[in-house]
Amino acid sequence: MLFVLVVGMAFIVTGCGGADTSPEPPAKATFSYAMSGAYPPFSYFDDNDNLLGFDVEIGTALAEKMGLEADPVPTPWQALPLGLNAGRYDAIIGSMTITEARLEKFDFSDPYYRSGPKLFVRADSNIKGVDDLTAESTIAVLMESVYEELAREYTDKLKFYDNDVLALRELAAGRADAVITDQIVGLTNAKELGLDIVSVGDLLMVEEIGIAIRKGETDLLNAVNQALADIKADGTYLAISEKYVGADISGD
Numbered sequence: 001m002l003f004v005l006v007v008g009m010a011f012i013v014t015g016c017g018g019a020d021t022s023p024e025p026p027a028k029a030t031f032s033y034a035m036s037g038a039y040p041p042f043s044y045f046d047d048n049d050n051l052l053g054f055d056v057e058i059g060t061a062l063a064e065k066m067g068l069e070a071d072p073v074p075t076p077w078q079a080l081p082l083g084l085n086a087g088r089y090d091a092i093i094g095s096m097t098i099t100e101a102r103l104e105k106f107d108f109s110d111p112y113y114r115s116g117p118k119l120f121v122r123a124d125s126n127i128k129g130v131d132d133l134t135a136e137s138t139i140a141v142l143m144e145s146v147y148e149e150l151a152r153e154y155t156d157k158l159k160f161y162d163n164d165v166l167a168l169r170e171l172a173a174g175r176a177d178a179v180i181t182d183q184i185v186g187l188t189n190a191k192e193l194g195l196d197i198v199s200v201g202d203l204l205m206v207e208e209i210g211i212a213i214r215k216g217e218t219d220l221l222n223a224v225n226q227a228l229a230d231i232k233a234d235g236t237y238l239a240i241s242e243k244y245v246g247a248d249i250s251g252d
Helices: 054-065 077-085 146-151 164-172 183-193 218-233 236-244
Strands: 030-035 069-074 091-097 106-108 113-115 117-122 139-142 158-161 178-182 197-200 207-214
Touching: 030 054, 030 077, 054 069, 054 091, 054 218, 054 236, 077 091, 077 207, 117 146, 117 164, 117 183, 139 146, 139 164, 146 158, 146 178, 158 164, 164 178, 164 183, 164 197, 178 183, 183 197, 207 218, 218 236
Parallel strands: 030 069, 030 091, 139 158, 139 178
Antiparallel strands: 091 207, 106 207, 113 207, 117 178, 117 197
8 A cells, every 4th residue: 555654854953042843743644545536436537537437426425434545646548557567556447347367457346336338330330239230340348448349349440549538439420330338428428518429239248346455455345345344334335326326236
């Protein structure tokens, strides 16, 4: 953990007119966690450049339970794993799906929410589900995401974007035939941005979303899991979930 412990030092000044200065109180240790900041309603910036979202507030609530100061660190999606391994933050609370490949690189907390990807198309599209996709269909996806892997099952014509909002806008503008993204992200942004797009078909898979922590940091992992259980038990989790999504997405 990136504990910020500032130990005050007392300086004794001797001589004429000298006075002792009181030691400064230590700063509170921090729990730093990263997210993209470009994945509403989970993490995003408002018009006043305030970082908001479900992931951001979950991190704040966990830090409070652990007796630490929350320090959210917005980081581009593709750079999140590198930053964690480099020690730039303690954890990733960035809507990261727990996968076998990622478990080889990081430890993950218990799932803090469950969701799944769906196929989104323009409202006037003839595509009514993945069975209507062809090798000529162009799918827009978030780069280096599980959605990229899913999309390759249906076509090799992929367009990559740094965030899902851009992909959804490109779909609405007619520059892609479909988008695969999380159902909550797609539905929320279609409504908020006034995009004439719809979800079609069933969930393509069920995702368990976890908090990524560096391998071997067992004490932090256990503390995060306990804090997560605590905020679920006392109603804090439900309040945050309903605030940003309108429902309990824990899947418990």
